[in-house]
Amino acid sequence: MQPKLISIAQMRTVVYNQNLQITRFAKSGRIDEAIRVFNNMNNRNTVTYNSMVSAYSKNGRLSEARRLFDAIPLKNSVSWNTMIAAYSHNGFAAEAAHLFERMPERDDFSWALMITCYARSGDLEKARRLFDRLPIKGRSQVCWNAMIAGYAKKRRFYEAERLLYEMPERDMVSWNSVLAGYTQNEEMVMGFGFFERMTERDVVSWNLLLDGFVRIGELDSAWEVFVRIPEPNVVSWVTMLNGFARNGLVVEARRLFDRMPERNLVSWNAMLAGYVQNLEIEEGFRLFEDMSERNAVSWTTIINGFVRVGKLERARELLDAMPYKDVAAQTALMSGYVRIMNMDEAHRIFDVIKSRDVVCWNVMIAGYAQCGRMDEAMHLFQAMPEKDMISWNTLISGFAQGGQMEEAIGIFEEMSERNTVSWNSLISGFTQNGFYMDSLRHFILMRREAKKPDWSTFACVLSACTNVAAFRVGEQLHSLATKRGFINDLFVANALITMYSKCGRISKARQVFSEMVVVDIVSWNSLIAGYAMNGNGRETLRIFSEMVKCGTNPDQVTFIGVLSACSHAGLVKEGVDLFESMTKDYSVQPTAEHYACMVHLLGRVGRLDEAYELVKEMPINANAGVWGALLWACRMHHNAELGRFCAEKLTEFEPRKTSNNVLLSNLHAEEGKWNEVERVRVSMEERGAHKQPGCSWIEVNNQVCSFLSDNLRQWRMSEILETLKALRIQMRDIDIKYAFSSHG
Template identity: 35%
Template structure:
C-alpha cells in the first residue's frame, strides 16, 4: 500500500498496530509509530489506544506509559491494559497505584480490569497477590466470571490450596459456571495439582459433554498423581467417543507414560498419534525421547531425531537436551556429544545432560572438562551440575577429586549440599573401600539421611561383604522403606557371601511373613526396532532353547581358555553344578545370547539391566566380546559397561 503511494488513515493504523502486537514485532511497531507521528494521527484516540496495547504486549511499559500520558481520552480499556502490563512484569506497587488512580480520574474498573490485574500477577508468579485481588474484587461487589475463575484456579493449584479450591468450586456451582469448558479444565487441573484425584474424577463424571480441553487437563492431573492406568483408560474413552484429540492430548498421554514407567506404551502411542494425522511438535519429542532412553530403544530414538530434523526443531534447546540425554543412555555418547556441539544455543539443562552422559559412561575426565567449559561459557553450575560431576568422580574412582568438588560446592559456589550430593559422597567413599569414613559422614549430615544415602552404604557393604555396617544400614532402610524387598535381598546377600546361611534364612523368612518378594533380574535388548524383555531364570521365550545352547557352547570355550564360573555370585546354598546352571540363567546373559542369535555377526549389542551387573556376567560378557568380535554395551543401575576385545570401559571398577 505504501509502495503504491497510499497513506494509511486513522482506520488503517489501528489494524496494522494490532498486527504488530499479535506478532510481537517491536521493531516494525516502532516504525509504524513513527509513521503515525509524521502523518498527524498521533493524537487520535483509537490509534493511541492501539499503540498502548502494542507496547504492553511487547513488554515495553515505559513506552506504553509515555503514549498513555499523552492521551486526552483514556478509556477503561487503556487503563486496564496498562495495569495488567505492570502486573505481568511484577511491578506490584505500580499496578495497584494505577488501579487506584483510574478511579480518581472517574473511570470505574470493569471485569476486564480486575481480570487483567489477577492474570498479570499470576503470570509473574505473584500467586498470593492474585488471590488477594480476587478477595478485594469480591468484597467490592464484582462477580468473577469464567475468565476470573479459570485464572484463579490455576493459582490455587500452584499453591496447592485445596480448601480455597473447594470454596471456589462451590462458587462455580452456585453461579452455574460449570458448563464453561475452560472453568471445568481449570477445576480438573487444580484438583490434580492439589493431589485430590477423587475430586478430579468427580468433576469429570459430572461433565455435561466430553471435549478435548477437559481430556488434556484430566490426563495431566492423573499423570501428576501417578495414576497412569486411569489416564490410559480415560484417553481410550475419549478416542472411542470420537473426540478430536489435538497435539496437546497426545503429548500429555505420552508424557504420562514416560514419567510413570510405561515406556513401551509411550512408543506405541507415538505411532498411533502419527497414524491419526496429528503432527508432533517441539514439546512432544522431548516427552517421547526419555521413553527411548529408559529402555535403550536406539532405533526409535534415532527415528524421533530424524523427525525433529525434518520438522526443523532439532536445534530447539529442549529437543536438543532430550536428544543428548537419549543418546547418552542408549550407549552412544559420541552421538550425544555431536548433538550437544551442534546446538546453536545451550542452557544449563544441556550442559548437565552431557555431563550426566559422561558420568554414566565412566568418563570422569570428560565430565570434568565439560564442567569447566560450562563456566568459561558463562553458565554458573547448579546443584544438578554438582550431582553430575560427583557421580562422574564416583564412576571413575576419583575419590580425592570428588571430595574436593564437594567442599567447593558450598565454599566457592554457595550451594548447600542436598541429599543427592551426600548419597554421591557416600558412594564415592564406600566404593573405594572407605566404609567407615562413609558411615562417619552420614552421622555428621546436617539432616536425617534418606533411603538413597543408606542404600548407597548398604550396596557397598554388599561389595565388600561388611556385615556389621551392612546390618546398620539395613535396619535404617527397613524403617524408611518397610516394603522395599531389595533392601532385605541385599542384606541376605551379604550374609550369603559370608556363608551365614542361618541369617540368610532368617531374613528371607521375615520377607515371606511381610509378603515381600524379590524383584527378578530383568534385561532389555532392542532387535530390529523391537524391544525384548528377558527375566532371570525364565524359560518362556520361544528361542530359549537356542539361547541356552549358544551360551553353553560359549561356556565350554571359556573353560578351555581357563575361565571358571564365579559361583560366589550365586547366593543360594546349593551344589556347584546347580550354581553354574543358575549363573547361566542371569537375564543379561540371556539378552546377550538372544542378540547373538538374531543380529548379524560383528554388529553391536545394547542391553539394559534393572539391577547391578554381577561379577560373573561381567567376566562372561568380556569373553564374549573378544570371542565373537562384538561391541557389547550393558547399562545397569550404576553405569554403562562398554565391552570390546575382552576389555570393559569400567576397568573392572564398578
C-alpha cells in the same frame, strides 16, 4: 374501567427497545438478564429470536442457541446466518455446513460466512470449492475477501496475492487481508515488502504493520512506523502502548498514555492491563480509581491483578463492590483459590455464578485434577452443558498424572475429535507411569491419525526411548524432529542428549549439545550425567569446568553427576575437592544423594572407615541410597559386621526390598558363614519379601525385546545364560584388579 390499548407503533417501539436490551446484555456477558427480558416479552418478532440466538452463542451456550433457532416461527436469512456464525465461531464447521446446505435461500453474507468458516478451520480446499461454485459475476466483494483472508491466515501467501490480483475490483479490505496474513503470522520482512507495494493505504494498514512489529518485539521498528502514521487513531496509540507494556516498559507506556490526544475506555483498560502484566498492582489500582468510566474488562483486569499477587481478600472486596457480577471477574477470583489449592472456597464462588461459561467450568475441573480429586473433576465434567477440547484434555491429563491410565484411555477414546494436546496428555501419561512401550505405540497411532507432533510430543516419546534404550527408534525421532523444525527446541534437544547418553552413544549426545543454539542448566546437566554414566570421569570434569567458565552456575543435579563420575572413575581426590567446594564456592547444600555418591567413592577404594564416619557426621538423615552404597562397599571389601549393620538400617527404609538382603546373604556366603546366610533367608521369608525377577531389554531390528530372569523358556536362553556367566567372571576379575590398583 377498560384496559388501556396501545397502538401498533407503540408496541413495535417496546419490542425494539427490548431487543436492544437483549443485545446489550449479551455483549456484556449478562446472559441471565438477557434471558429474563426475553422470557417476559409479550410480543416477539424474528429480530427478537435472532438476538437471543446470538446472545446464547456469544456466551458459549450452543445447544440452547440451536434449540431456540429450531423454535423460530418465521426464519429469515439473518436467522440462518446467525446460527451458522455461532457454529463457525465455536469451531463446529460440519454443523455450520449442514445448516448452510439446508438454507432455503442464501445471500452474499451466507456464502462469505461459510467460506470463512472453512478457512478458519483450516480446510481451505472446501472453502475454495465453495468459492468456485459461485459464478464470477456472482462473487461478492465479501466472498473474494473471505477467501483471500483464509489463504493469508494459513500462510499461503502466494495464493492470497494471486487471488488479490485476479479480483475484478479491489478495496482496502482486500489489501489489508493480505497484509494481516503477513503481520499476524509474524512474517515482517515479507509483510513490510507487501506494505511498500500497496497502491493505497489507510490507517488500518498502518496499524497492521505497527501491530506486526509489536508482536515480534521489534519496538524500535514499531516506533518508527508509529511516528510515520499520517493520522494515528486511538487503535494506533493503544497498539504502541501495548507494545511498551508487554515488554515491561511501563514508564514509556504511561508517558505515551499521558500524551494521547483522546482517551477512550479501551485506552484506560490497556494502561491498566500494562500495570497488571508487570505486577505493578498498586499503581494499577490508582489508575483504576481515576477512571471516570469502567466496564467489565476494567473490573476483571484489576481483580485478576490482585489475584496474581496473592491478595485474594482485596480481589474479593473488589468483586463485592462490582456493580454487576461478571463471570470473567468471578472466574478470576475463583482461579486464585484454585492456585492455592483451596478448592472448597473456589467451589463456593462457582456455586454463586449464575451464568457459567466454558472457561469457568474448565478452571474448576483443572483445579480438582491438580489436587488429585478426580471423582469431583469427573462429576463436574459430566454436568457441563457444553464441553470444549480443553475440558476433555484436562480430564485426560488429570487421570494420567494420578496414575489412572485406564480412565485416561477411556476419556480419550470417548472423544469425537482429538488435537495434539489430547495425544500429548495420553503419551506423557504413559511415559510418566512407566508404560514406555504404550507411549511409543500411541505415538505411531498419532501419526497414523495425521496429527502433527509438537515439541512436547517429541520430548515425551524420546524420554520413553531413553528408558527402554531404544536407540534406533530414538534416531528416527531425531530425524523427524529435525524435519519438523523442533531440533532447536530446548526440551527436545535436552531429551535427545539424555536418550543418546543412556543408549551409550555419548559422541552423538555431545554433537547434539554442540549444535544447540541456546543451552540451559538442564543441557549441561544432561551432558555431564551422560559422560558420568558412560564411565568417562575425566571428560565429565572437563565439561564441568567448561560449564563454570561459560557462566552457568552448577546446581544440586550437576554435582550428583560429577560426583558420580568421580566415583565410577576412582577419582577420589577430585571427588573430595568437589564435595567440599559445593557449599564453599557454589552455595549448594549437599543432599542425601550427594552423600551417597561420596560413600560410594570412598567405599569403592576400600576407605570404609572414612565412608562410615561421613555417614555418621551427616547433618541430614541418611536415606536408603546412602546405606545401600555403604552395604555395597562392605560386600566388595568383605566387611560382614558393618554390612550387617547397613542391612538392618536399610530394612527400616525398604522392608520388602530383597536386593539388599541378597547382597548381605552373598557377603556371608563368601566368608563361609552359612548359618548367617540361612538367618537372612528366614528373615526375608518372615517379612514376606520375595525376590522379584530381573528384567532387561534390548532393541533388535526396531523391536524392543524384553527378558525376565526367571523365564527359562525364552528365546536362546541357554546362550544368554552362558554369555552372562562369562561376563560376570570378567567383571569380578576387573573389580579385584581395580581395587588392588587403587590401594597401590
